[in-house]
Amino acid sequence: MTAIGAKPAAGAQMEPVPMAIGLILTLIIIAAAFVLTGSSMAVALVGIIVGGLLIGFGVHFVPVGGAPAAMGQAPGIATGVAMLAAGAGLAGLFGGAWAAELGFAVAIAGGAIGGGLMMAITCMMVTLIYVYGMGIPCASGKVAKDPISGDTQTEFKSQGTEGHGLPFSSYVGGVIGGILGGAGGTLIYLELLHIYEDKLPVILNAGIPAEVKTVAVSLAGIFAIGMFLVNAVLAAYNITGTTEGPADPKFKRFPRDIVASALASAVCGIVAIMIVL
Amino acid sequence: MEHVVFGIGVTALAGTLAAVAGAAENTESDIGSQGDPNSQVQLAPQMGYIHRIFNKAIAGEPPAYGLWCALGAGLAMGFMLLQYNPVLAIILGSALTVLVQGVYATTAYLGRIASLSKFGQPVYVDILKSMTTVTMAHAFIAIFTTVAICYLMNAALGHPFPLPLLGLVWGIALGAAGSATGNPFYGKERQYQLQKFGAGVPIAASGNIVRYAEAGQRNSLDNGWFSAKLGGPASGICFGLIVFLELWRTVIFEGIGAGWGAIIVGILLILVFTIIDRYIEVWARKTYGPYAKPEEAKS
Amino acid sequence: MTVKVEVKAGGMPHNNIMALGLIGSLVCVYLTYLNQLGNTQVFSFFGALAVVFAIVWGSNAIKVLCSYGIGTGVPSAGMMSLGSGVIAMLLATRYGIAAPIVAVIVAGIIGAILGYIANNVLSMHIPVMIRSITELAIVGALTLMGFAALATGSFTLTPLMSGAAGFSSSFIGASIIAVAFMLGGIAIQHPFNATLGPNWEQDRMLMLAAECVFLSAVMMAIISFAFVGMMAAIISLIVTVVGWVYTYMQFIALSKRDAAAWLDAKPIVEPEVA
Numbered sequence: 075m076t077a078i079g080a081k082p083a084a085g086a087q088m089e090p091v092p093m094a095i096g097l098i099l100t101l102i103i104i105a106a107a108f109v110l111t112g113s114s115m116a117v118a119l120v121g122i123i124v125g126g127l128l129i130g131f132g133v134h135f136v137p138v139g140g141a142p143a144a145m146g147q148a149p150g151i152a153t154g155v156a157m158l159a160a161g162a163g164l165a166g167l168f169g170g171a172w173a174a175e176l177g178f179a180v181a182i183a184g185g186a187i188g189g190g191l192m193m194a195i196t197c198m199m200v201t202l203i204y205v206y207g208m209g210i211p212c213a214s215g216k217v218a219k220d221p222i223s224g225d226t227q228t229e230f231k232s233q234g235t236e237g238h239g240l241p242f243s244s245y246v247g248g249v250i251g252g253i254l255g256g257a258g259g260t261l262i263y264l265e266l267l268h269i270y271e272d273k274l275p276v277i278l279n280a281g282i283p284a285e286v287k288t289v290a291v292s293l294a295g296i297f298a299i300g301m302f303l304v305n306a307v308l309a310a311y312n313i314t315g316t317t318e319g320p321a322d323p324k325f326k327r328f329p330r331d332i333v334a335s336a337l338a339s340a341v342c343g344i345v346a347i348m349i350v351l
Numbered sequence: 352m353e354h355v356v357f358g359i360g361v362t363a364l365a366g367t368l369a370a371v372a373g374a375a376e377n378t379e380s381d382i383g384s385q386g387d388p389n390s391q392v393q394l395a396p397q398m399g400y401i402h403r404i405f406n407k408a409i410a411g412e413p414p415a416y417g418l419w420c421a422l423g424a425g426l427a428m429g430f431m432l433l434q435y436n437p438v439l440a441i442i443l444g445s446a447l448t449v450l451v452q453g454v455y456a457t458t459a460y461l462g463r464i465a466s467l468s469k470f471g472q473p474v475y476v477d478i479l480k481s482m483t484t485v486t487m488a489h490a491f492i493a494i495f496t497t498v499a500i501c502y503l504m505n506a507a508l509g510h511p512f513p514l515p516l517l518g519l520v521w522g523i524a525l526g527a528a529g530s531a532t533g534n535p536f537y538g539k540e541r542q543y544q545l546q547k548f549g550a551g552v553p554i555a556a557s558g559n560i561v562r563y564a565e566a567g568q569r570n571s572l573d574n575g576w577f578s579a580k581l582g583g584p585a586s587g588i589c590f591g592l593i594v595f596l597e598l599w600r601t602v603i604f605e606g607i608g609a610g611w612g613a614i615i616v617g618i619l620l621i622l623v624f625t626i627i628d629r630y631i632e633v634w635a636r637k638t639y640g641p642y643a644k645p646e647e648a649k650s
Numbered sequence: 651m652t653v654k655v656e657v658k659a660g661g662m663p664h665n666n667i668m669a670l671g672l673i674g675s676l677v678c679v680y681l682t683y684l685n686q687l688g689n690t691q692v693f694s695f696f697g698a699l700a701v702v703f704a705i706v707w708g709s710n711a712i713k714v715l716c717s718y719g720i721g722t723g724v725p726s727a728g729m730m731s732l733g734s735g736v737i738a739m740l741l742a743t744r745y746g747i748a749a750p751i752v753a754v755i756v757a758g759i760i761g762a763i764l765g766y767i768a769n770n771v772l773s774m775h776i777p778v779m780i781r782s783i784t785e786l787a788i789v790g791a792l793t794l795m796g797f798a799a800l801a802t803g804s805f806t807l808t809p810l811m812s813g814a815a816g817f818s819s820s821f822i823g824a825s826i827i828a829v830a831f832m833l834g835g836i837a838i839q840h841p842f843n844a845t846l847g848p849n850w851e852q853d854r855m856l857m858l859a860a861e862c863v864f865l866s867a868v869m870m871a872i873i874s875f876a877f878v879g880m881m882a883a884i885i886s887l888i889v890t891v892v893g894w895v896y897t898y899m900q901f902i903a904l905s906k907r908d909a910a911a912w913l914d915a916k917p918i919v920e921p922e923v924a
Contacts, residue, residue: 087773089770089773092766092770092771095770096766096771140387141387141388141390141391143387143535144386144387144388144391144534144535144539145388145535145538145539145542145543145551145557146538146550146551147551147552147553147554147557151531152386152388152531153386153387153411153412153413153527153530154411154413156729157411157414157523157527157726157729158527160413161413161524161526161527162524162527164520164523165521165593165597168510168512168517168520168521168597169601171510171511172510172511173610174511176605177609180609180614183611183614184601187613187614187617187618187621188597191593191596191597191617191620191621191624192524192528192597194620194624195589195592195596195624196528196531196532196589197624197628198624198625198627198628198631199528199531199532199585199588199589200531200532200535201628201631201632203532203533203535203536203582203585204635205635207535207536207540207581207582207585208536208539208548208549209548209549209639210539210549210550210639211632211635211639212635223629223632225636229641230636230639230641230642231551232547232550232551232553232642233550233642234553234555235551235552235554236554237551238551240628240632241632242628242629242632245625245629245632249625277807278811278812278817280817285816285817286811286817286823288511288823289811289817289818289820291511291512291513292512292513292822292823292825292827292828293740295512295516295825295828296822296825296827296831297736297737297740299516299520299831300732300733300734300737301733303730303733304730304733304734304764307726307727307729307730307733308764308767308768308772310726311768311774312772330772330773331772333767333771334767334768334772337763337767337771338764341760341763341764342760345737345741345756345760346740349807393847399921401920402918409836409840409843409844410724410725410836410839410840410843414832414835414836415836418833418836421828421829421832422829422832422869424829425825425826425828425829425869425873428824428825428826428873428876429826429873429874429876430876432815432819432824432877447869447872448869451869454865454898455862455865458840458898459843459844461905461909462841462844462854462855462858462905463846463847464905464909465845465849465904465905465908466845466846466847466848466849466851466908467847467848467849468849468908469847469848469849469910470848470910471911471919471921473909473911473913473916474905474906474909474911474912475913475914475915476915477914477915512825513818513824513825513828514825515825515826515828516828519828519831519832522832562918568917
């Protein structure tokens with residue numbers, strides 16, 4: 075992403091009142107769904123919210139350094155956090171959608187593994203380029219010791235930088251982020267697909283439900299992508315664009331994003347369900 | 352059995368196309384100077400370094416390629432609905448998309464440079480003419496191959512998503528893989544060629560990009576020439592592996608254990624890549640050695 | 651902690667652009683309804699004009715929002731705009747002739763909640779955050795509705811879901827909406843992203859916004875050959891191509907006006923050392 079050169083705005087503190095309001099609004103929306111549309115829709119909405127939470131939480135794991143990472147000035151992957159997460163999550167959605175006919179659990183797991191595999195390959199190639207292409211070892215700028223491998227970091231940091239490359243905990247974070255994103259995207263897709271396959275034939279007066287299958291797939295797919303992007307961008311705002319993954323102090327901000335993702339997914343989810351009511 | 356053999360063939364073809372797509376994508380974005388390294392091209396005039404590098408700030412590579420591939424696939428879909436032959440439809444769709452990409456590239460360059468007039472950075476029209484056409488050529492390869500992969504997934508392997516949706520998904524994935532792998536190589540290794548090898552660029556050096564070539568003045572074609580040697584192929588391997596392994600594990604192992612076979616293979620693959628990554632990291636720590644003693648690195 | 655980029659004097663105030671964009675966009679979307687009234691499809695091109703109004707407004711809204719540091723790239727705002735807009739737009743298509751109005755209302759509600767989340771729950775504390783995200787969601791919804799009308803001549807659900815050769819060859823069934831999504835998502839962020847800098851000028855950015863939309867609409871008009879009659883598609887194509895050529899020429903002229911110098915095959919001009 076192109077840097078715009080102004081300081082990020084989001085502070086690190088939690089604000090209890092807006093968070094409480096957010097949670098209450100989420101509960102009201104779920105209750106409204108239950109009253110207005112019945113329990114099956116409310117369960118589907120909860121599924122969508124869980125999917126949104128997985129996406130938002132997953133983005134916090136993805137190590138992204140933004141523009142400085144491209145110069146080896148900061149650790150992480152050199153691209154935008156929302157879009158990298160989208161790349162992994164949508165690759166997962168691809169796998170999950172493909173496995174949709176094999177049952178719920180297989181599809182979710184397929185989506186998760188699809189996202190995780192995409193991130194594993196990408197992160198491995200990033201390390202490979204840093205080490206063999208540029209001769210730069212991995213070093214974190216935020217922590218002295220890698221929490222997973224236990225490697226010390228500071229002495230591998232080159233002068234005048236905040237670290238570079240992907241330390242092992244960032245790599246693991248990337249894979250976890252991909253897994254969560256892929257699972258979340260697939261969950262949203264499956265919940266919506268199920269609803270649309272049920273209801274669309276009625277709305278469109280289609281004699282054979284199979285005829286509208288592509289419409290249901292397409293509609294659920296575009297909604298899953300739209301909600302994925304909304305959740306990923308909100309999570310990116312929460313960590314102000316860059317993070318080193320789970321070892322980063324910014325990771326502790328995730329409770330805020332849990333509330334944010336829950337409310338955002340609830341709003342988008344109920345609207346997506348109302349389309350076929 | 353025949354079905355599986357057919358699937359393996361399609362998987363291999365898709366993986367190959369993906370490798371070409373990744374390589375072309377990264378070379379295109381480096382010639383255009385798109386993505387994160389472009390922040391330095393943008394910064395240089397402010398620091399007093401007037402340059403002749405392209406400045407194609409369309410968006411990050413993932414959203415930009417999301418658009419190119421979705422648009423290419425959408426146009427191809429439109430032509431197919433008009434009963435065009437799929438191959439012809441994909442070529443026409445990709446060619447039309449490249450026009451959009453080229454126009455976006457020119458407006459990005461003109462817009463960014465015109466907004467930098469305070470620092471005396473002039474618009475070089477010859478840069479616009481010669482770079483844009485080369486990025487368009489590379490973009491065509493990347494878009495055509497990606498849309499072709501999407502068509503294979505939908506028509507040959509039976510993925511439920513319609514073509515434009517697949518284009519959107521794999522376009523974003525292509526941009527993410529290409530920018531993640533290729534950006535550091537262009538950003539550190541080429542733009543800051545004069546900085547010490549084997550170390551990150553000190554923040555104090557930001558904006559001091561290399562502006563002169565072996566002979567004459569460097570333009571972005573020189574950067575494409577450079578990154579086509581490692582950054583491009585590495586991006587190609589990255590995206591090729593992603594597409595190939597994702598399809599391979601599904602096509603071959605989905606029949607085992609009601610779908611769980613593909614998932615177990617996926618987990619094993621992730622573990623393999625984790626081990627490779629850890630090996631590379633430890634190798635680098637041992638071989639390159641610490642830069643400083645922990646106490647001295649505090650500065 | 652917010653850093654305000656100095657606002658250029660002399661530009662059109664944002665409120666005026668917003669009013670123009672909202673009303674212009676709604677009027678143009680409704681003009682495509684002449685298709686249904688006259689039982690024809692030749693008025694589809696008004697969909698393109700609706701998107702022009704919407705995105706010109708949206709690009710200025712992004713400028714207002716991104717003048718404060720939002721911590722990540724400008725493109726993310728465009729993605730969120732369309733991501734929330736697509737949900738509102740699809741719900742609105744259920745409501746027949748009221749669809750554009752419903753789209754504005756639903757997108758407004760979604761946008762306001764997302765803005766509240768970003769501003770208060772995520773503690774971004776940007777004064778224009780709630781308003782900007784609301785505006786961007788509405789822009790996203792109107793953009794998609796305009797593209798849908800351009801491609802199919804209609805903005806209601808049933809025509810969007812049923813094509814000539816069954817449901818799978820429709821605007822939604824064939825996922826052409828994904829193309830509209832990305833065309834809008836890039837077109838809305840590109841004008842500001844491509845002209846940001848110390849010498850940013852509003853007229854140049856808004857001209858670029860119109861150019862991006864016409865360019866996208868040319869592509870959508872080509873796709874529309876699959877959905878509307880030959881005559882209607884050719885009219886849409888001519889209107890969008892003419893609009894694109896004009897705005898592109900204008901944008902180049904404005905860039906020439908603002909650029910420090912316009913050189914062809916000249917060496918690097920080193921700044922004079924003070």
